[in-house]
Amino acid sequence: MALSPQWLDELRARLTLSSVVMRTTKLQRAGREWKACCPFHDEKSPSFTVSDEKGFYHCFGCGAHGDVIRWMTDQRGLSFMDAVKELASEAGLEVPAADPRAAQAAEQRAGLHDVLQAAQDFYRASLSTPAGAKARDYLASRRFDAHTMERFGFGYAPAARQALKAALAQFDEAMMIEAGLRIAVDDKEPYDRFRDRLTMPIHDARGRVIGFAARILDADKKDAPKYINSPDTLVFDKGRTLFNLHRAGPASRKSGRLVVVEGQMDVVAMAAAGFEDAVAPMGTALTERQLEMLWRLVDAPILCLDGDNAGQRAAMRAIGRALPMLAPGKTLSIVRLPTGLDPDDLIKQSGPAAMDALLAEPGSLLDTLWEFEKASSPLHTPEDKAGLKARLIEHCEAIQHPDIRSLYRRDLLEKFSAFAFPPRPPRERREWKSGFAKPASPPLSPESAGRLRKANGVNRDALASAVVAGLLRFPDQILAHAELLGQFASQDGRVGPALESLIEAAELLEPGAETPISVPQGFAPPPDNSRFTFLDEGADPRAAREDLAEAVALLVERPALEAALAAATARFATDPEAAFAEQQRLLKRKLAFEKRLGLMASRRAALAAQTDSDSPSAPSGATDEDSE
Template sequence: MLSPQWLDELRARVTLSSVIGRTTKLQKAGHEWKACCPFHNEKTPSFTVSDQKGFYHCFGCGAHGDVIRWMTDQRGLSFMDAVKELAAEAGMEVPAPDPRAAQQAEQRATLNDVCEAAQAWFVASLAGERGGHAREYLAKRGFNARTIERFGFGYAPVDRQALKAAVSQFEEPLLIEAGLRIAVDDKEPYDRFRDRLMLPIQDARGRVIGFGGRILQADSKAPKYLNSPDTPLFDKGRTLYNLHRAGPASRQTKRMVVVEGYMDVIALAAAGMEDAVAPMGTALTDRQLALLWRMVDTPILCFDGDAAGQRAAMRAIQRALPLLQPGHSLGIVRLPTGLDPDDLIKQSGAKAMEELLASPASLLDTLWEAERNAQPLNTPEDKAGLKARLLTHVDTIEHPDIKALYRRELLEKFSAFAFPPRAARSQRDWKSGIAKPAAPPLSPEAASRLRAVTGGGARDGLAAAVIAGLLRFPDQILAHADELHRFANHDGRIGPAIDSLIEAAEMLDPGSETPISAPQGLSPPPDNTRFAFLREGTDPQEAREVLAEAISLLVERPALEAAIEAATARFEADPEGSFAEQKRLRERMLENQRRLGQMASKRAAQAAHDDSDVPTADKPRQPDESTG
């Protein structure tokens, strides 16, 4: 028996479009491919292939599957023949048969039979005389017969032994292992679900793997919702309710909505929004997020408008931050206070729900607002606590570029909040007659520190350029304050100058774009055309982006030098490990130098291009070498 992990690796190694393209003519359509469906006759292409998501789908006939399914359905191969052919193509060896795995697969198949039989009985019980109050509840919720049938609503009678009698063809141990019965020491087992409205939980292929039950007695002390326990079939951390229906729908809407519970999913579907799923009564897990990101780049999390919804949003954000990758994020929708999706739809109609889903808040903005509103912010200590909480979240992000961007944007929001604009101090622009905000001059001590870095024998091209850039764009000082402060603590020569700039920036109004006047006697950088942030006429946004990259290079340099020194010191004790570490670190330093060189060459090329745009009459005449 092949493990799911091995099969996933096989699917990842084989490009789906290349396999399908051997027998079906594909046309590129954005990130996907399209074609006329090979499974039914059509003139207009409705068959799509997604390498990123690993499946094909026909919107005409509903054909759907992965690369293995393609080989079995389109080529007519058996499952194992398809696997062997693909494995040979991918350079993988098919594992030898594992008797224990085969036994487990047989056990899962039997448990599927148990769950399907239980589902059929729950549905029959809802339609029978014992299901009257469950039918009344569904009528009160406004679910019509079509919705009840589609989602497989059923009813579990109150009798503790009713299920056992109904599916007597299966032995007691199977019923217990399927999560349908509970075994207690020295007592007769009893049915897990009793007097509950029942819903089947299905896997991505639509097979029943577990159940959810809602209590019907309003005054009951039992849990409102009860799910199957984890079984060989059902793993709540890997399962999303309604994924087998929402997946195909999301390929048309290009979105996936995550709500808090399965009744919310059904309310949305009844209102025409088919692309919704729900976790199994717990916070989203890493594996559920990975499932969602395979479907869409930015799933929308929709939470109830109460304190519990706010807590659920924060739990989801905290779970997602370490997993963020370029292009993958989350959108967040908070419903009006006191409303869930069903309430909102009944109160304001499906259009109101669609409007909320059309404009979700970003993950970053939701994080900022949640932490800003979490506690009173009346004192400097309170505000420092807010900053610390924000940076604690940022530190959990593993992707370096995303971490740096989150740090920058959150610190900009914090600076604008913590340092509100002061009464305008202005100086007169005598040429235009317009008053402009004035940047306070640097103190004599700060000016002296800057001159020490950029002048004489202490000259450092990158440090001097960064300092000049920060003087020109002081709004970037606080945006990178944490990085710069850590750098200052590790560099005794340049550090004091950086500290002076941070002190000066804290005196500016938030968002101020007025340059800080360079102190008299400050030497310019060795090559002030090398960096975009030092060249006149550069787009300000581009200048700030290049400045941010230069800051990251400057900040990383002392850490690399210290790490190389430490690796060298370990050479006698661990020569092989020390050499490998030194090699890795020196390659990193070379990469940084290469980035600097690219920055310089790009700017030089741009400068040359700009120069070529000058009218010929304005350029100095070059000697004609052909005439001497």
């Protein structure tokens, strides 16, 4: 549906921005504008302003900015069209239909909303009848207060197969079937989908009823599913719906979090205990669309899943969906409940404070991935451990963002190396008396030293030489990057032998050893070591190792970039237009590559400046003789 700029301007002109913002945010007059503490980030003094004259809001703290439509999408979590429709209804404007078919579909959806709301009214009324006693007893057993039951709209679907049809006689049979309320099978008479069940309405982001979840009440019906949801319809799509999002979205703006639990009843239990920012998928694993909806509201939604095996499998399915979509600042956090407990069990046993404590310290996606894969199968043999490593790398390769993929790969392989090559028991320490020399740092074998000298003699590339020298200085990093180094070594005939020698030597060292490997005689330092922090003796070891990891990543990335540039250039003769576009894209990547390399020099210069400023200087006016 295309909306003209003129129509959108008319919509904005008919609404007062402050009145819309004021529904969820307390505003105070400030001259001709309004001010408040920003709803998009935590702050103690107000930096958020709303101007009705200018028609926009702006936060001088976090930079949040937009008009009334942007407010509805960012603060309420609505899609653009849902925001426009809700505002248009308030402003008395009719949203233009793109074509007659779209208008007919919109009219049909509106009719479905009407019949679904009528069904909700009927189910709510049925809960108070004698037939609804079982549903009321179940709610009493869950100890939900009256406010919770009212908010979530619990109802009861009578056992009779034609009860809803009789109650909603004003609606066509076809419409009730289309709404998922009735089932038609072959030539048989249609019948009610929900019978003798506790019902809960499912709402869209605008708070309209779009379907139902229904729980069985007769424990003897063991062959019947415990919960059933409405089928997908024109207004209800399981993969694009999160239960309770219309309430949890605004609540998440205040709490700064969004909690994803397994089922609708878990959401109700959380809300009854004061956790208003909980949502649930519709009986399936989180979909890509649902993840996008969550990330529009918070950067790190918290998966709070049951502590049993099913809960862990659900977490891994969600992680598998999330990995390709990870972006800077967008991730998942994971809370694992105690084994055998769901949110309601934990709250009843230990109180809301126990749940609050778990939500305050969730685990990271990376750590959860590592722990799950490590525990997923026995790890007794080298083959078992190699399988673990392969699974970890496979997860990393699923990540589309190149920087996030590299960082995950590095961190997971570091965890694997620490697990697969644990430190050996310390040997008996011997006291070294004066007059006796301490043992030298571990030497290379004659063959490895020879290959290292040969590769160094023919290769004067600053980056490659610096990486080799850095790995000699920090041998504990060799196996941490063995996968990347091995791939590069197999494709590079100059420095490849040197890297293979280092990998072989590292496998013979004590695991975790940090003593530098002895530099073989004849090995020359890099021609330019001023730009590499990890070659500076005064650098912080942790920072030096991080810079070395970045240098390794750059070394491996460079050949692929150069090969792609060469291939694009070669295509000019046959496809100049496409080749030029590809070359420009690759040149941008090369500039970014050079920038990353330049940052290492900047850090080195900053370290040198800091060292100079920290060193004591001679008094003003002192001569060389005075200082001596």
